[in-house]
Amino acid sequence: MSSTDRREDAVRRILEGTPPPVPPNLHADAVRRGSRMLHRQRAARRLMWLLLFAAAVAFVVWASVAQPWVEPPSETTPPLTGW
Amino acid sequence: MRERQASQDARRAREFEAFVAGAAGRLLHAATLLTAESPDDNPRARRLLTASLAHTYASWDRLRGEDPYDRTRQQLAVRFARGAWHQYGALSWAHPRGRPNTGGVLHRLTPQERLILVLRLFEGVAEEQTAALLGLPLERVRAICARAMANLLHPPREAPPAVAKVVPS
Numbered sequence: 001m002s003s004t005d006r007r008e009d010a011v012r013r014i015l016e017g018t019p020p021p022v023p024p025n026l027h028a029d030a031v032r033r034g035s036r037m038l039h040r041q042r043a044a045r046r047l048m049w050l051l052l053f054a055a056a057v058a059f060v061v062w063a064s065v066a067q068p069w070v071e072p073p074s075e076t077t078p079p080l081t082g083w
Numbered sequence: 084m085r086e087r088q089a090s091q092d093a094r095r096a097r098e099f100e101a102f103v104a105g106a107a108g109r110l111l112h113a114a115t116l117l118t119a120e121s122p123d124d125n126p127r128a129r130r131l132l133t134a135s136l137a138h139t140y141a142s143w144d145r146l147r148g149e150d151p152y153d154r155t156r157q158q159l160a161v162r163f164a165r166g167a168w169h170q171y172g173a174l175s176w177a178h179p180r181g182r183p184n185t186g187g188v189l190h191r192l193t194p195q196e197r198l199i200l201v202l203r204l205f206e207g208v209a210e211e212q213t214a215a216l217l218g219l220p221l222e223r224v225r226a227i228c229a230r231a232m233a234n235l236l237h238p239p240r241e242a243p244p245a246v247a248k249v250v251p252s
Contacts, residue, residue, distance in 0.1 A: 015205045020122035027103045034140025
């Protein structure tokens with residue numbers, strides 16, 4: 001056994017020491033905080049989808065009204081009349 | 084949909100309770116070593132662990148086979164490092180002298196030395212993973228671990244008081 005291993009073992013023994021007692025309400029506290037985080041995450045995700053959906057609807061409505069793919073009537077050439 | 088959600092909630096609660104029952108003792112021990120508090124009076128370690136466990140609970144359904152113990156330990160280390168950063172400006176600057184003895188065995192070490200020592204020797208995390216987790220080069224982790232071990236096994240003598248006594252002339 002090398003001296004490094006011996007030193008590591010000595011440190012491990014010091015670290016093991018006396019384990020602290022686990023408080024009885026640890027699990028309940030963690031679950032309460034965790035479910036609050038979970039609800040917040042879910043609400044944020046729902047809000048994001050809602051915004052995405054609203055943006056998509058707004059775009060479709062605008063596109064169907066403005067019809068940007070239709071070529072606008074020419075404004076430089078006068079209309080041909082009297083042929 | 085609602086029924087599936089309810090069954091998922093119940094399963095998560097059951098699994099999480101079993102996980103906490105099995106792992107809380109070990110994790111609380113590690114947290115108490117990190118904060119250098121005494122085993123009987125460790126409010127900071129409890130707060131750290133509660134926050135880390137809450138994070139694990141929130142991401143339980145997205146673990147996808149990852150070890151929840153690993154995840155919680157990672158959270159614990161990251162939260163401790165962030166807290167030490169905010170408290171002392173930088174992780175390694177905080178000098179242990181001048182701080183009250185809080186009763187933990189590691190109270191002589193800096194927060195960074197404690198973090199690396201606990202991860203490497205108490206939890207048995209590999210050097211490479213420790214370095215990656217803390218964003219430090221491998222050599223630096225090795226050096227800090229060696230220094231922490233030396234400080235722990237052969238504590239330096241108490242520093243002389245900073246202000247020298249004024250000798251009346």
